[in-house]
Amino acid sequence: MAEDGIYILTSLLRWFPLFEAVHWLLVWLSKRVHRPDFKVNHNEWANLLISNSQALISGSVGAYALLYEEPFASTTTKVLRFETSIDTVHGYSRSLEQVLPFILAYFAYDLLNMMMFMRDKPAEKLMLMHHGLCLLIWPLSFHYRAGNYYVLYFIAAELSTSLSWTAGYFLPLYGITGIAYYVIGTFTLIAFTTVRALPSPWIW
DSSP states (O other): OTTHHHHHHHHHHHHHHHHHHHHHHHHHHHHHHSOTTSOOOHHHHHHHHHHHHHHHHHHHHHHHHHHHSTTHHHHHHHHHTTOSSOOOSBOOOHHHHHHHHHHHHHHHHHHHHHHHHOTTSHHHHHHHHHHHHHHHHHHHHHHTTBSHHHHHHHHHGGGGHHHHHIIIIIHHHTTOOHHHHHHHHHHHHHHHIIIIITTHHHHO
16 A cells, blocks of 8 residues: 555646646637637636536546445445444445546646636635645545545535536526526436435435
């Protein structure tokens, strides 16, 4: 386990420039696909597209690890049955090892983006704290093989993020209403409730 820190750091440093490069490519694209009179923050547009993509990838990996990868698949089964003797603290996940540097690089990219372009927004102060704590605590959790089940749950909860940003940002931005708005809004509510609200009594 001594090499965990080196692995995470080197992998993070490989992913971080990619996030930055994609961000500026999307900013360039946004300036060309949106008319000059169209009110859009190009940095925010690029950032939320990246956030959506990251959430789908990370959330899928987290859900897979919780449902199909041992030892946590068995842990999830026991949790759902409300069994009393369950170890939700200890355990190693190969999926977490592979996806963690990707997620941490995203947090680092998003932190930089918020500090550069969105630090005046009050809500971003909470996200700055969230990302900062994750960058500190999640690698320690992985290194000590303690709390990985909960880290995977937090990651799996990202599955609702893409729908949330789509319903809360992209649909209003482009003036999309009617059936499409209500359908996506309904799925957003279902996804948020399913992956974030309902599991709470079992997880905690």
